[in-house]
Amino acid sequence: MLQLSREARKWRLLDTGVRTAAENIALDQALFDARVAGEVPNTLRFMQFSPSAVLVGHHQVVAQEARVDWCAEHSVDINRRLTGGGAIYFDATQIGWELVGSLDDFQGLDMTGLTRTICEAAAAGLQELGVAAEFRPRNDIEVGGRKISGTGGVADDGVFLYQGTVLVEFDIEAMLLALRIPNEKLTPRGLETARERVSCLSDLLPQVPARVQIQEALSTAFARAFEVEFEAGWLTAREQERFEAKLPDIKSDDWINAITAPAEDKQVYTSIHKQPGGMLRVHAAVDVKRSWLRQVLITGDFFINPRRAIMDLEAELMNTPFPQVRPVIMRFFEEREVDLVGLTPGDFCDAVKLALEQTTYSGIGIAEADSSSVYPVNVPEGKSIEQVMSDATVMLLPYCAKLPDCDYRFKQGCDECGLCSMGDAYRMARENGLEAVTIVKFKHLKATLAEMKAQGVKSWIGCACEAFFIKRNEAFRDAGIPGVVLDIVGKTCYQLGEEDEAYAGTFEAQADLKLPLLEAVMDNVNPEFNARFIPPTTPTTTADQRASADRNFSV
Numbered sequence: 001m002l003q004l005s006r007e008a009r010k011w012r013l014l015d016t017g018v019r020t021a022a023e024n025i026a027l028d029q030a031l032f033d034a035r036v037a038g039e040v041p042n043t044l045r046f047m048q049f050s051p052s053a054v055l056v057g058h059h060q061v062v063a064q065e066a067r068v069d070w071c072a073e074h075s076v077d078i079n080r081r082l083t084g085g086g087a088i089y090f091d092a093t094q095i096g097w098e099l100v101g102s103l104d105d106f107q108g109l110d111m112t113g114l115t116r117t118i119c120e121a122a123a124a125g126l127q128e129l130g131v132a133a134e135f136r137p138r139n140d141i142e143v144g145g146r147k148i149s150g151t152g153g154v155a156d157d158g159v160f161l162y163q164g165t166v167l168v169e170f171d172i173e174a175m176l177l178a179l180r181i182p183n184e185k186l187t188p189r190g191l192e193t194a195r196e197r198v199s200c201l202s203d204l205l206p207q208v209p210a211r212v213q214i215q216e217a218l219s220t221a222f223a224r225a226f227e228v229e230f231e232a233g234w235l236t237a238r239e240q241e242r243f244e245a246k247l248p249d250i251k252s253d254d255w256i257n258a259i260t261a262p263a264e265d266k267q268v269y270t271s272i273h274k275q276p277g278g279m280l281r282v283h284a285a286v287d288v289k290r291s292w293l294r295q296v297l298i299t300g301d302f303f304i305n306p307r308r309a310i311m312d313l314e315a316e317l318m319n320t321p322f323p324q325v326r327p328v329i330m331r332f333f334e335e336r337e338v339d340l341v342g343l344t345p346g347d348f349c350d351a352v353k354l355a356l357e358q359t360t361y362s363g364i365g366i367a368e369a370d371s372s373s374v375y376p377v378n379v380p381e382g383k384s385i386e387q388v389m390s391d392a393t394v395m396l397l398p399y400c401a402k403l404p405d406c407d408y409r410f411k412q413g414c415d416e417c418g419l420c421s422m423g424d425a426y427r428m429a430r431e432n433g434l435e436a437v438t439i440v441k442f443k444h445l446k447a448t449l450a451e452m453k454a455q456g457v458k459s460w461i462g463c464a465c466e467a468f469f470i471k472r473n474e475a476f477r478d479a480g481i482p483g484v485v486l487d488i489v490g491k492t493c494y495q496l497g498e499e500d501e502a503y504a505g506t507f508e509a510q511a512d513l514k515l516p517l518l519e520a521v522m523d524n525v526n527p528e529f530n531a532r533f534i535p536p537t538t539p540t541t542t543a544d545q546r547a548s549a550d551r552n553f554s555v
Contacts, residue, residue: 013230014045021053021079026250028082030242031100036157042101046215052091053077054178058084084303085152089175098163111305111339118162125221131204146199156306167200270372271354274473277342278302284355291322303341365520373487377476388459388482389524394533395429395436396462401511410440412538421513432525435533449479451536
């Protein structure tokens with residue numbers, strides 16, 4: 001229950017109608033600034049977008065999250081939210097809602113608690129429409145395990161802005177094309193899988209409620225949860241002025257592309273660190289000779305409040321000797337009130353550490369250009385990646401690197417015919433005493449990792465594309481076995497690049513292993529440590545199932 005004065009129990013209700021992405025975000029800023037200045041009461045705003053838009057999270061890089069060319073060709077706006085989190089696709093059918101309020105009215109709640117309070121209220125509003133909506137941490141609302149609303153917020157200067165969506169009639173295909181989401185999801189099986197994970201009111205109800213009915217259900221639920229009254233209102237003259245002043249900035253390329261990945265440079269190392277609370281991607285520009293971190297850029301799918309904390313941390317880390325990086329990060333968070341919403345200061349330390357450790361890879365034969373293509377997994381404190389490679393007894397390989405018509409594509413083994421990179425990988429494994437296992441689907445990967453743990457495998461070497469490593473990171477992490485994943489190239493299941501074939505379900509991807517990188521890693525394997533691993537039975541596939549196996553593996 002909120003401890004509010006009588007005056008504070010009166011909240012404003014706004015419906016700003018259908019606007020462009022830039023206009024809606026400029027309004028976000030105008031309402032937020034007006035509340036910080038004490039010019040307006042707490043507010044619930046409803047909004048819609050036209051044209052459709054891709055909205056990247058505040059800490060994300062547009063080129064990494066949106067298919068920019070496709071969006072331009074199909075008149076889909078791209079803009080940057082004030083809030084963190086991942087990129088979303090907002091079409092004209094969706095209804096957006098946001099709360100702008102004083103943190104003093106929610107005393108005792110950090111951003112995690114505020115998220116739960118707001119999302120449970122929003123779920124209750126959807127329940128009034130006849131759908132069994134529930135809050136799913138960290139920030140989704142779902143119906144029967146299928147997402148119907150994504151949410152996210154930001155807090156600064158004593159004020160929070162918390163936003164959410166309601167999927168009314170949703171175009172899954174347009175979303176998959178607009179966002180930089182694995183293209184294999186555009187196949188019939190991929191689209192079906194996406195539909196199994198996302199829901200909308202038109203799927204759940206015999207008749208789609210009117211926009212006014214949806215808004216009334218949500219506002220009533222918020223009023224009940226917060227014990228407040230909503231009074232219909234309008235933008236104040238001062239808010240309109242703020243909006244008009246801010247709009248040119250929000251439309252500008254400087255805002256939309258405010259965060260860009262560093263240009264390719266031999267002194268820049270990139271790491272990926274994923275935890276249940278979010279995914280951090282670190283780009284570290286370093287002075288290798290002096291072992292100094294010159295500059296760092298931290299992006300990814302995460303929430304942090306206040307938002308400026310990331311930029312402040314990046315500034316704090318400039319020109320820092322490697323040994324001082326962790327103390328600087330820990331001190332930074334100790335001295336400031338920063339809500340990491342599921343992450344910890346240690347996660348930021350680990351993410352930067354992974355990037356800096358790449359500066360040592362040349363010492364074990366890995367080319368500088370390949371350093372950021374090496375993803376360590378479960379490396380214990382005090383153990384080097386070289387030791388992990390040395391102890392490896394298993395090599396995990398993706399089936400998609402075999403020829404599409406190869407008799408071994410969905411089986412174990414390889415005749416080493418020389419027509420694809422897998423033959424070289426099998427040869428390297430054989431010569432170094434490793435057991436090579438072709439992974440044919442995700443369940444097979446989990447079963448293999450479980451069997452490796454049961455048989456006492458000390459460490460392993462694997463190959464997978466970056467997108468798969470990010471998406472299925474928990475499978476590797478939860479197995480608890482030290483390992484090294486090497487990136488692959490070519491036509492992976494996550495980057496087909498041939499939409500027509502993907503739509504038709506006739507395209508069969510073939511990737512390529514990075515053989516020079518794999519060879520450099522294998523040079524660190526010590527055959528004396530090897531003990532034979534007996535892999536689990538490989539799942540069989542019928543001829544009819546083979547066409548969909550590519551899609552099933554990466555789902």
